[in-house]
Amino acid sequence: EEIGFGYEDVSKINPRIIYCSLSGFGQSGPYSKWRAFDPVIQAMCGSMAATGEQGGRPVRNAGSFIDTGTGVMLAYSILAALITREKTGKGQRIDISLFESAVSWMNYYIIYYLLTGEIPEKMGTGYKAFFPYGLFETKDRPVYIAAHNEKAWKALCETLDAGYLLEDERFKTNDDRCRHRKELEEELNKILRKMSCDEVLERLTKAEIACGPLLTVADLVDNPHLKEREVFIRVKHPTKNSEVKSVGMPIKFSGIKFKLRYHPPKLGEHSIEILKDLGYSEDEIYRLKEKKIVYFP
CATH class of the missing domain: 3.30.1540.10 (formyl-coa transferase, domain 3)
Structure with a gap:
């Protein structure tokens, strides 16, 4: 938006554009300028306060589930906007945040508080509503x-x-x-x-x-069910001079076989191709390397 590519500017050129903003706290509100990372949002959305053993300190959930989950919601929102555009012919702006996504996932705890006036206690690995x-x-x-x-x-x-x-x-x-x-x-x-x-x-x-x-992550790597489901894949990587194991696609399609086509690039592996695409000559590229502005092997 600061360089003239905000939704209002772009939609004047193409009213069918779907313009998506993903941020920590959304495009408006008193926190909109705050910086955010997954554990910061875990602390703010109520998840950390609700996690852990009774009487114990708040606990962070392992894994960046808010980062990942918000990305999934982002994909859903874009798909919904595409379907809406097919019906109306118009695009729209999507505003999605880590904070509001995480708050929506705390719905059980929030609704419990709204109905009872009580903050749900931490339950360790258990669940307040059922036992065992x-x-x-x-x-x-x-x-x-x-x-x-x-x-x-x-x-x-x-x-x-x-x-x-x-x-x-x-x-x-x-x-x-x-x-x-x-x-x-x-x-x-x-x-x-x-x-x-x-x-x-x-x-x-x-x-x-x-x-x-x-199970631990070590157990998962050797888990027979995950092996049969081909959750883990082998990827050739030049820095290892061999294949390395990685996590594959968790979704199974009837007509598509998932395959990772390229390894993660080495440092500077594509620097020359990218700079040439940007219009730099070979002499200019090597001068940039001599000045340590760019790197390639």
Whole structure:
């Protein structure tokens, strides 16, 4: 906008233009000039305050999920604008921010506060509305169990040979189980610690109970399911003189096979081609290199 390429200027030339602005806090409002990074927004949107163990310090979520998620919302908004243009013949300006995207993902916590006047407490790996719903101990590796309704609760007790829990008055309903969360967690951990993670997963998946092991990134790289799904790909890279492993496309198309055509460029690998495209002669390019203004191998 400062150099005359703002939406108002561009749309006069082409009213069908779709002009998208992505920023930390949007194009208006008192924070619009503030700088932002993913963890800054995590702190401001309520996510950090809601994450962690009860009574513990706020915790940052691993991974830049706000950066990534806002990018996905940006793609959705452009697609929606393209569809609208097909109907109306007009383009439009899209204004999207990291802050507002992140706030929209906190909808459960915000709505809970609006309805009750209470700030939801931190629940660690659990969930306030259901129990059992969280990370439990086994003989060798923690496992996440989500028994979110009465059918799943009954199936969990039966598959763990713990029918006596169904008769316990403290655990009769989901509300009861949430009220006596600590006692029930102790009972379940006592049972699960006698079994391996694999045994627990085998029992629970057969009973159609949502569950999964706690995995590290090292576990993911060797995960048999991800291998079969071809989540990881090999890329030739000249700096390694060999293939390196990377993360591929997480979306599967029936008619397209994902393939990474080019490796990430080496430092200065395309400097000459780019400068020539900009109109520089070969002599000028090498003079720029001598002055250490540009670099190429």
